Amino acid sequence: MKKNSKLGLSDKMSDIILLVIIIALMIIIAYPLYYVLVASVSNPYDVYAGKTFLLPSDFSLKGYKAVFSDPSLYTGYINSIKYTIIGTIFSVTMLYLTAYPLAQRDLPGRKYISLFFIITMYFGGGLIPTYLIVKDTGLIGNMWSLFIPGGVSVANMILVRNYFETSIPHELIEAAQIDGCDKLKVFLKIVIPLSMPIMSVMVVFSMVAYWNDWFTALIYLPKPEMAPLPLVLRNILIKSSASATQASTISGGYAELNKLTEMIKFASIVVAAAPMLIIYPFVQKYFEKGMMAGAVKG
Amino acid sequence: MKKRIKANWQMYLLLLIPVVITFIYKYIPMYGIQIAFRDFKASRGITGSEWVGLQWFEKFFSSPNCMRMIKNTFLLSAFTLLWSFPIPIIVSLCLNQLRFLKLRKLAQTIFYAPHFISTMVICGMIKIFLSPSGGLLNLLMGTQIDFLTEASAFRTIYIVSEVWQHAGWGCIIYLATLATVDTSLYEAAKVDGASVWQRIVNIDIPALLPMAILNLIMSAGALMNIGFEKVWLLQTDLNKAASDVISVYVYEQGIEHAKYSYSTAVGLFNTVINLILLIIVNRIATKHSDVDFV
Structure with missing residues (x-):
């Protein structure tokens, strides 16, 4: 830091450096949340193929429908x-x-x-x-x-x-x-x-x-039946198991079920995190x- | 005195419920700690159970994973502190000098966000991002590594996610402190031709120092106090060499295996170490600076 001041960094230069640091931090913090949001409305196969870094692919709200019908x-x-x-x-x-x-x-x-x-x-x-x-x-x-x-x-x-x-x-x-x-x-x-x-x-x-x-x-x-949302999410997010009711209602077999499970993961993260992120x-x-x-x- | 007590009867009435709740749910459990020295049987109650002295402590110290758990607990919190203490200070210093006020507000909003998300959701995100098949990190690196099965990666995962989630929130107290700095100091510094860096070094850092020391002391006092939730959720059989910590063991033994006395003894050992650390740190702090707490 002392070196910088000896070099006589102008205020403008410091402004730019600070701006770069802060914007980089904003991206680091916000991107994982953004990525989950994008993935929640995308086809999970495209998500896992790396096609959804910036924008959703094969847009659908199926994951959210599944969350609320579970x-x-x-x-x-x-x-x-x-x-x-x-x-x-x-x-x-x-x-x-x-x-x-x-x-x-x-x-x-x-x-x-x-x-x-x-x-x-x-x-x-x-x-x-x-x-x-x-x-x-x-x-x-x-x-x-x-x-x-x-x-x-x-x-x-x-x-x-x-x-x-x-x-x-x-x-x-x-x-x-x-x-x-x-x-x-x-x-x-x-x-x-x-x-x-x-x-x-x-x-x-x-x-x-x-x-x-x-x-x-x-x-x-x-x-x-008394469990709050995060505890229910444990089965889906941590143990990665599909609920039995979903398994019985899906007609497309194992692959389709697998796809839905992945969509539910992303959608349920959004559903659980969104209310507090909107309020604070x-x-x-x-x-x-x-x-x-x-x-x-x- | 009697008159004053009488004049304040309404105040005591307000305090009644909180005091009763605190007494029942905080102080009676302290009395219940004695089951760590007894062989607790539910049918015989706390005081009716047989006295066994230090049996449970001996059992813990002779258990094969005892040293590993103590080591993991200490290292995990020490390394976390090493990162989570300085980062909020540096970020606050940058934010405070940022002159674009609207961007500063937006940055604060974004930095605080992860703090408001449940540990459960954060751990779900960690699992997804680190998944060997199509997880974000593996996609970016072009690899297929199952990070959560690598004991060597556990601490890094824990610390990075911890800093990502809470460092922004940790800035609040520093930003609030910096907001109290007399603005005429900055103006005087500007007149003297001080650069932004000189202002940070000569004005901001000295202003933050007492709060930073206080924070460091508080965290040092909690060095053996690693949270249960995240470790438990991220623990797998394969990363246990690094993720086996005391709080998880206390939960498993106590709630899952109903070994009430043993679990209480292990928990008490942990609490006592924390208390000793807190007292030592407090002594050092009151001796070497003018900050005071507790």
């Missing part, structure tokens, strides 16, 4: 939507219930209660002891096992708490208190409405976490702000 994938999709909605409401509620009281500087015992939560970030019971208590409380095979045991996200709680402490104007709260509002009313009427930037980030974080989670379901939900850009502008409020400790 009963296990369809159930998985519905399950994932259900888990994501309920889980997000639950998690964000828990965040607010925890973050607001702990943002009160005059709350007796605030330090100890914070510590009570923070310890769980660094030390835990581990897989089996947690599994045993989930079992003892009767949550195995119950949807709520996905939400309750991990329901209080301490890292996110700290971000929200710091946001409350640093980004809500004190004058506003004091004015409300002079008008006779107690803390709960301040919470409902001032803090919640003013916390939309951080709330939207937390909603997206929660949605992404629940939409993408499969490990919790793998352990706690043994029934296949809407709150992207809040990411940095929210992270910063959390990083600069209050």
